[in-house]
Amino acid sequence: MKAVLLYTLISLSVFIVSCERDYEPERLVNDEGTGTGNTTWIKSFTTGKTSYYLFFTSPRLEEGINTLRAVLYLENMKPVAGYTIAIDPRMPDMENHSSPNNQPLEWNAEKRIYEGTLNLTMTGWWRLNLQVYDDKGNLTGGNAVEGQGSSSLYWDIEI
Numbered sequence: 353m354k355a356v357l358l359y360t361l362i363s364l365s366v367f368i369v370s371c372e373r374d375y376e377p378e379r380l381v382n383d384e385g386t387g388t389g390n391t392t393w394i395k396s397f398t399t400g401k402t403s404y405y406l407f408f409t410s411p412r413l414e415e416g417i418n419t420l421r422a423v424l425y426l427e428n429m430k431p432v433a434g435y436t437i438a439i440d441p442r443m444p445d446m447e448n449h450s451s452p453n454n455q456p457l458e459w460n461a462e463k464r465i466y467e468g469t470l471n472l473t474m475t476g477w478w479r480l481n482l483q484v485y486d487d488k489g490n491l492t493g494g495n496a497v498e499g500q501g502s503s504s505l506y507w508d509i510e511i
């Protein structure tokens with residue numbers, strides 16, 4: 353029984369590592385996207401001595417307007433409230449074009465998650481570039497796409 357479990361874990365790791373994108377619909381554990389069975393969805397970044405962990409907890413993403421959800425934790429798993437996560441979705445293999453009407457993820461104190469709006473105007477590969485601002489408006493993670501082509505903090509999405 354232990355061997356079977358070990359084998360399953362190893363194949364799962366190989367599968368996850370071999371996948372190209374951070375997000376692919378068939379890799380979702382369920383339609384709610386809550387069981388992210390998908391470790392590449394966790395992105396970390398460090399500012400000064402503080403490390404942050406950003407977890408993608410969105411429901412299934414589709415062509416069109418999507419509600420984007422995320423949670424942000426410190427190293428000690430303490431949730432970080434009141435930040436803002438700006439999004440800049442681009443299609444890298446289509447001259448890095450963007451999409452209109454995206455809204456940054458804002459802290460929802462009631463649900464204790466970050467929520468925003470993501471507009472995916474077509475199917476294919478999207479790079480969701482991120483910039484995380486603290487509660488005082490200071491940039492703490494990521495950078496603007498302009499001049500760089502990509503933020504240092506992003507999720508790759510395939511729909």
Ligand SMILES: [Cu+2]
Pocket residue numbers: 443446449474476
């Ligand atoms: Cu496109």
